Amino acid sequence: MQTLSTEILTRTIRQRPADSYKGTYGRITLIGGNRNFGGAILMASAAAVYAGAGLVTTITDPSNQGSLHARLPEAMFADFNDLAQTQDLVKGTDVIVIGPGLGTSPQSLTILNNVFSVVQPEQTLVIDGSAITLVAQHQLALPQAHLIFTPHQMEWQRLSGIAIAEQTPARNQPVVNQLNATVVLKSHRTQIYTPTAVYENPMGTPAQATGGMGDTLAGMVGGFVAQFTNKTDAVLAAVYSHSAIAEELARTQYVVLPHQIIDVLPQFMKEHECKN
Ligand SMILES: NC(=O)C1=CN([C@@H]2O[C@H](COP(=O)(O)OP(=O)(O)OC[C@H]3O[C@@H](n4cnc5c(N)ncnc54)[C@H](OP(=O)(O)O)[C@@H]3O)[C@@H](O)[C@H]2O)[C@@H](O)CC1
Numbered sequence: 001m002q003t004l005s006t007e008i009l010t011r012t013i014r015q016r017p018a019d020s021y022k023g024t025y026g027r028i029t030l031i032g033g034n035r036n037f038g039g040a041i042l043m044a045s046a047a048a049v050y051a052g053a054g055l056v057t058t059i060t061d062p063s064n065q066g067s068l069h070a071r072l073p074e075a076m077f078a079d080f081n082d083l084a085q086t087q088d089l090v091k092g093t094d095v096i097v098i099g100p101g102l103g104t105s106p107q108s109l110t111i112l113n114n115v116f117s118v119v120q121p122e123q124t125l126v127i128d129g130s131a132i133t134l135v136a137q138h139q140l141a142l143p144q145a146h147l148i149f150t151p152h153q154m155e156w157q158r159l160s161g162i163a164i165a166e167q168t169p170a171r172n173q174p175v176v177n178q179l180n181a182t183v184v185l186k187s188h189r190t191q192i193y194t195p196t197a198v199y200e201n202p203m204g205t206p207a208q209a210t211g212g213m214g215d216t217l218a219g220m221v222g223g224f225v226a227q228f229t230n231k232t233d234a235v236l237a238a239v240y241s242h243s244a245i246a247e248e249l250a251r252t253q254y255v256v257l258p259h260q261i262i263d264v265l266p267q268f269m270k271e272h273e274c275k276n
């Protein structure tokens, strides 16, 4: 088990080349947010925009369009009930984040299956929240892609079949290998599993224990993998940044809200970018 440090940030967050444009920093599409959980996909989308992803599209319930654009005019919108348009948008993106606030209804399952049917091997697919629960409940076949799961412990129990109390590296690793994925197993000390190594995030605070904190992380992971070349390092840097920012804010705050992490993310990334 390797313990992460600030070194992962300077290794990953590169200075932006002058000769670049929005396409250089990745196209990302986020899918989720039913009528009840609009905030989840909004936070994930905002995290991706503030992390610096070049072009962000949010595919969600139409009832969320107004609030999305009021909070985040940088994001494009599409209706997640329009399956044909969703297919076209997913085909044209580098990174897909699916699950924050998606829900687990038959409609949610249809949306998830529709996305899985068009994902391509060169794309990165971040599977979070309700999408993990749906994969587990319906034993869905996973598409060929660079897969990243971001479960909390109960979602990992559903997906892996390993009870929370038994989620040790020795038990988790074979399931990770079978999934052929990166797994960000979230807890008060988040562990990141790849097929070749396990990392522990030493940062994080109970001030983070509030709804939407994981939705925000999913968007940050998507935003980092959209921009940075080494995908594993990008995931590690996103996890570390999320908790390090929270620790900083928690020095003077009893609770840290997800949108506060999002708001300071650009400054934090500037402080830690690689200077050469
Ligand atoms: N503003 C919004 O729109 C928000 C929308 N959201 C969206 O809601 C959807 C459902 O996601 P979810 O995580 O809220 O519910 P679910 O998957 O049923 O898991 C909860 C169950 O697991 C258990 N549990 C055990 N250990 C745990 C652990 N370490 N961490 C967490 N839970 C743990 C827990 O135990 P209990 O607390 O009951 O003891 C409970 O039985 C998802 O799409 C998400 O994106 C939320 O993000 C909130 C803000």
Ligand SMILES: Nc1ncnc2c1ncn2[C@@H]1O[C@H](COP(=O)(O)OP(=O)(O)O)[C@@H](O)[C@H]1O
Pocket: 129, 151, 152, 186, 187, 188, 189, 190, 203, 204, 205, 206, 207, 208, 209, 210, 211, 212, 213, 214, 215, 216, 217
């Ligand atoms: N006590 C804690 N210490 C450190 N981090 C925490 C703590 N409680 C929650 N977190 C972090 O908050 C996030 C919670 O994710 P998740 O349960 O998916 O939230 P949500 O789905 O409500 O957005 C994870 O990144 C987790 O590591």
Ligand SMILES: [Mg+2]
Pocket: 128, 129, 152, 214, 215
């Ligand atoms: Mg979650």
